[in-house]
Amino acid sequence: MYGGDRAHLFITSNGGAPVTLVMGIESSCDETGVGLVRDGKLLGECLSSSMSEHVRFGGVVPEVAARAHLEAMVPTVRQAVERAGVSMSEIDAIAVTAGPGLATALQVGLASAKAYSLSLGIPLLGVHHLAGHVAADTLVHGDLPDRSVSLVVSGGHTSLLLLGDLARDPIVHLGDTADDAAGEAFDKVARILGLGYPGGPAIQRAAEDGDPDAIRFPRPTTTRWGFSFSGLKTAVARWVDRCEGPLPVADLAASFQEAVVDVLTAKAVDACVSHEVDTLVIAGGVAANSRLREVAERRCADAGVTVRVPPPYLCTDNGAMIAAVGSMLTSVDAPWSPLELSTDPSAPLTRALLSRTRD
Incomplete structure (x- = not known):
């Protein structure tokens, strides 16, 4: 049970609409994130990443990430509150990622959120990580329309979603990945090409000097709006194995990136047109990819669809x-x-x- 009367306190704006100052805590993977939002407006945020600790392993180590969250949580909260220009006593609710993600990393964030909730006597809201990626766009471009399609692309997820009111309505999955997510494929191909971790930025940098039409990699698919990237990753690996002479890393990176972007954008636009939706929201870490944004803007313009993508710093966790x-x-x-x-x-x-509560 929450302490005090603040569990039901709302700040009222000049227009009389209820406004609540919410602190959000994110710890699903290797980044400790804290942000403060009032009435849909971002007041301040802070991010602490443990990515440098995972580079030598070629991927995120859950226990290393969890330890980093423990060390970073309180300083990150303090910095975010300071940047927002508010005090802890002004916060009216705590939102926290309850899933999906790395089990131990999530537990650190949720335990911290509960501690703040209890100590401040304010409510707790457990939210879905992927809904957060979609909601990030509203901090820049305003409220979502009544109906939209969202392409969520990250290291662990690739989904096409039909959205209504994100806060009220159920989320309809039009298609998901059958195997590797797009971001996971970027990481694996970057490793094959010797580009290091994380793969997304490394592939994009290498692709800038390459020809996207140099190699015609397959555009794998499952259902009409489903995805599959494992075969594409394998195609790159086989091409590399057969290569004689110097490896054309830039062309390989550009051609692989183009195959991923082609599939993602073609299916997303098709979903919008088929469902008579005029807004596409692209979210998730892979949405920071400049080639994806460029092709999506062109294809959406041709189809009469408005594309919304958060700035890169709001695409990642x-x-x-x-x-x-x-x-x-x-x-x-x-x-x-x-x-x-x-x-x-x-x-x-x-x-x-x-x-979800414990059984």
């Missing part, structure tokens, strides 16, 4: 996106999460609010 979901949920008077809320590392995306 961050606390602002979690606070944005919390702000949306409080604006529609969503139920608070119980303090018995538990993490769900493999949580399916059906709604923005997660409410």
Whole structure:
């Protein structure tokens, strides 16, 4: 049970609409993110990344990430609050990523959120990580339309979603990846090409000097709006194995990147047209890829679809996106999460609010 009367306190704007100051905490992978949002407006945020500690392993080590979250959480919260120009006593609710993600990393974030909730006597909201990626766009471009399609592309997820009201309505999956997510494929191909980790930025940098039409890699698919990138990764590996002489890394990177971008954008635009939706929201870490943004803008313009993509710093994991979901949920008077809320590392995306408790 929450202490004090602040669990039901709302700040009222000049227009009389309820406004709540929400602090969001994100710790699903290797970044400790904290953001503060009031009435859909980002006041301040801070991000602490442990990526440099994972580079030598070629990927994220869960226990290393969890330890880094423990060390970074309190300083990151303090810095975000300071940047927002508010005090801890002004915060009215805590939103936290409850899933999906690395189990131990999620537990650090949720335990921290519960501690702040109890100590401040304010409500807790457990939210879905991927809903946060979509909500990040609203911090820059405003409210989502009544209906939209979202392409969520990250290291662990690639999905096409049909959205209504993100805070109220169920989320419909039009298609998902059958195997490797797009970001995972970037990491694996970067390793094959000797470009290091993380793969997304490394592939993009190498591709800048390459010819995207040099090698025609396959455009694998499953269902009409489903994805599959494992075969594409294998095609790159086989090409490299057969190569005699110097490896054309730049052309390989550009051609691989082009294959991924081609599939993602073609399916996303087709989904919009088929469902008579005029807005596409691209979100997730891979949305920071400049070639993806460029091709999406061109194809959407040709189809009469408006494309919305957050700036790169809001595409990767961050606390602002979690606070944005919390702000949306409080604006529609969503139920608070119980303090018995538990993490769900493999949580399916059906709604923005997660409410799983221990059995």
